Amino acid sequence: MKNVLPHGAHTGPAGHLVVGGCDTVELAERFGTPLIVLDRATFEANARAFASVLGPSHIFYAGKALCCVAVCELVDGLGLGLDVCSGGELATALAAGFPPERILFHGNNKSVEELERARDAGVGRVVVDSFDEIAAISRLAMSCKLLVRITPGVEAHTHEAVQTGQYDSKFGFVTIGGIALRAIDAARAISGCDLVGVHAHIGSQIFEPSAFELAAERLAELLATAREELGFSASELNIGGGFGVAETSAEVAPSPQASAEAVLAAVQAELAARGVPVPAVFLEPGRSIAGRAGVTVYKVGTVKRIPGVRTYLSVDGGMADNPRLALYGTRYDAFLANRMNAPSGELVTVAGKHCESGDLLVVDARMPGDVAPGDLLCIPATGAYTYSMASNYNRLPRPPVIIVHDGEATEVIVRESHADVLRLDRHLDGTPLRDRAAGIVSRRL
Numbered sequence: 310m311k312n313v314l315p316h317g318a319h320t321g322p323a324g325h326l327v328v329g330g331c332d333t334v335e336l337a338e339r340f341g342t343p344l345i346v347l348d349r350a351t352f353e354a355n356a357r358a359f360a361s362v363l364g365p366s367h368i369f370y371a372g373k374a375l376c377c378v379a380v381c382e383l384v385d386g387l388g389l390g391l392d393v394c395s396g397g398e399l400a401t402a403l404a405a406g407f408p409p410e411r412i413l414f415h416g417n418n419k420s421v422e423e424l425e426r427a428r429d430a431g432v433g434r435v436v437v438d439s440f441d442e443i444a445a446i447s448r449l450a451m452s453c454k455l456l457v458r459i460t461p462g463v464e465a466h467t468h469e470a471v472q473t474g475q476y477d478s479k480f481g482f483v484t485i486g487g488i489a490l491r492a493i494d495a496a497r498a499i500s501g502c503d504l505v506g507v508h509a510h511i512g513s514q515i516f517e518p519s520a521f522e523l524a525a526e527r528l529a530e531l532l533a534t535a536r537e538e539l540g541f542s543a544s545e546l547n548i549g550g551g552f553g554v555a556e557t558s559a560e561v562a563p564s565p566q567a568s569a570e571a572v573l574a575a576v577q578a579e580l581a582a583r584g585v586p587v588p589a590v591f592l593e594p595g596r597s598i599a600g601r602a603g604v605t606v607y608k609v610g611t612v613k614r615i616p617g618v619r620t621y622l623s624v625d626g627g628m629a630d631n632p633r634l635a636l637y638g639t640r641y642d643a644f645l646a647n648r649m650n651a652p653s654g655e656l657v658t659v660a661g662k663h664c665e666s667g668d669l670l671v672v673d674a675r676m677p678g679d680v681a682p683g684d685l686l687c688i689p690a691t692g693a694y695t696y697s698m699a700s701n702y703n704r705l706p707r708p709p710v711i712i713v714h715d716g717e718a719t720e721v722i723v724r725e726s727h728a729d730v731l732r733l734d735r736h737l738d739g740t741p742l743r744d745r746a747a748g749i750v751s752r753r754l
């Protein structure tokens with residue numbers, strides 16, 4: 310279980326899970342459930358491990374994994390760059406006072422307004438993704454560094470929905486038919502901007518290094534051709550993120566440091582083999598920084614035993630705070646945070662409280678035979694792509710995010726209330742909610 314829990318997580322004297330020096334049962338009492346707990350030390354250690362290989366300014370934390378003002382502040386404090394992929398993530402970074410020159414802006418369909426915002430804020434790098442965007446950037450008189458996003462034709466072994474390097478992709482410029490070369494040529498012609506290099510991100514939750522090695526090979530081939538045919542020399546090469554994280558205790562993932570070293574070695578070897586000078590190498594890890602730092606704590610509400618079929622434990626959250634099993638079939642471990650020493654026996658399925666049969670969080674978790682309503686169920690390795698993908702499905706308020714560190718707990722995203730969920734609603738005639746509705750929303754359910 311240790312490989313999926315935050316660093317230093319342990320069972321306290323009362324048999325409770327302790328994360329970041331905080332008893333999670335006390336956290337649940339104080340902040341309620343469901344609850345996302347993020348261990349700052351684990352987040353920082355992962356980020357520093359990547360930075361130890363390439364230097365902090367060469368690591369862009371991928372905000373899509375988990376983005377909020379406090380996390381942006383944490384990333385800034387570490388000296389890392391920040392990858393944002395929407396106007397919302399950009400606004401969050403700017404609200405955190407994140408230095409704009411260390412922001413890199415992604416997206417296959419950035420709007421003109423988003424590009425204008427990036428220009429006006431002084432965002433340092435934009436990764437261009439289409440010929441339409443190249444035209445838009447020229448019209449907007451931007452002045453930033455540019456990278457061209459390359460689709461290198463690499464099918465990483467991961468869930469189809471998070472594969473991004475194959476030619477059949479909405480992202481980037483393919484390396485076939487001279488398309489990537491044309492994009493490089495067009496992007497470097499944008500006046501006011503400086504085309505510094507190329508970028509590729511082949512997918513997420515990738516465990517085999519061979520996928521990154523193949524990407525390095527394809528990018529090296531492209532850079533060699535760009536040098537020969539266009540006289541273009543890249544000063545930056547960004548290999549994206551996608552490093553796999555163990556989400557069950559049966560999985561083994563390479564450490565962040567080993568991942569960064571392997572990518573760097575592959576890039577150096579492939580470029581050297583073609584006589585191409587090695588540009589500065591950048592990475593954009595998200596999950597491998599935030600994933601293991603987070604655990605989610607739920608309260609068990611019902612236990613339904615269907616003889617000869619299955620036992621369902623239903624908890625007070627579900628697919629709206631963690632849609633990953635529903636989207637990608639993600640497998641997690643689960644255990645009781647309030648009874649860590651209880652012997653586990655029965656195989657159960659952990660379900661949420663949403664009106665969907667597919668609203669499952671964990672399939673085949675082993676639980677103590679006497680698991681009961683009121684027990685606190687913990688799902689580890691949920692720091693990435695959970696809160697950031699959360700919705701208000703069934704009009705459920707989203708849970709809070711608590712950062713724990715050295716025994717201190719700080720609520721960095723507060724729990725939504727029904728009033729928050731109803732904030733943008735209007736009556737049928739378009740008028741703001743009247744007193745009756747306001748009275749209902751102010752009551753805590």
Ligand SMILES: Cc1ncc(COP(=O)(O)O)c(C=O)c1O
Pocket residue numbers: 371373374392415510512513514549550551552593594595596597693
């Ligand atoms: C362009 C880009 N960079 C980086 C990432 C981060 O990936 P991961 O969180 O798997 O490291 C993503 C994830 O989708 C991405 O699209």
